[in-house]
Amino acid sequence: MTKKDVAMEEETPDQVVARASADVLRVVLADDHARMRGRIREALESGGCTVSAEAATAQEAVELAEEHRPDVVLLDIHMPGNGIWAAREIAGRLPGTPVVMLTQSAEEDDLFDSLRAGAAGYLLKDMDPRELPDALRGVLAGDGAMSPRMLTRVMDEFRGPTKRRFGRRSPAAARLSPREWEIMHLLSAGRSTDEVARELFVSPTTVRVHVSAVLKKLRVKDRESALRLLRGE
Structure with missing residues (x-):
């Protein structure tokens, strides 16, 4: 482990936000569809982010998150190995690295299972991709990232x-x-x-x-x- 890795493990949440604001936002992107990854990568890079690594399976996502220590991990749900499993593993191994789901699934089970696994956000792929970079920066600043339709589901669940x-x-x-x-x-x-x-x-x-x-x-x-x-x- 390098000195940089040790320093990053010891960062407070405020320091993580400050580093992300000062540097280009680093993202590990996981989706099993290569064309979809390409579109997401383009949107992220256009918004001042850099994709540190791309994964096509849940296991790859966990391994690449540990290797690259990104600012945020962006996960699809329905990919080989299950993105919710990956979210749980990353949240446990890298508690300072927020995980955001980016998926086509508007199913409540997927939404609540993701949040229980430790996801800091749940975005649907029908969103305007140009909004992705700001949504991820908001997560690092302590905000939630959730598509309005899914936020309504969460509020209904508690109300x-x-x-x-x-x-x-x-x-x-x-x-x-x-x-x-x-x-x-x-x-x-x-x-x-x-x-x-x-x-x-x-x-x-x-x-x-x-x-x-x-x-x-x-x-x-x-x-x-x-x-x-x-x-x-």
Whole structure:
């Protein structure tokens, strides 16, 4: 280990921010699609960042993060080895190096699993790539980096608005996942299966699968019976 590596391990968060502000922001980029990595690299370099290394698998991301000690690691989720696993490993091995997920997945399970793994941000690939450099600098300054749609999911999880709008909380109903509550609330508001799918950016089949799971949990035969139970009717 070099003297520089030792010094970096001993840096405080304020020193990390100061160094990143003074120097070009160094990023390890992990995504299994080479063309996507190229587009992300171009956006980062146009915004004053430098990509220290690129990885195509979760294992490579962990190894390259340890080797290069970047300011930020930018991870895809659905790549060989699982980006959430990589986030957990990097957060444990390099606690001073923030990890930000950059993914196509708007699924709540991926969002909350990433945050539990230690990710400091969760960005969707449909964002304007020119905003990436500032988002990563914000993370180093102590801000969160999250696409607005996903921030709404986090706020809903803690506020629990869909759960409170139904009148009764039976032991069976309490087992519904946040996504199941969200779908049942939208259905109770008169949305069709296709409308719910469009609003949540999932397929109609996914909505039906979640509804089937709700029926099993509530031990009812149809959607209307489930909604009446959740409303306390």
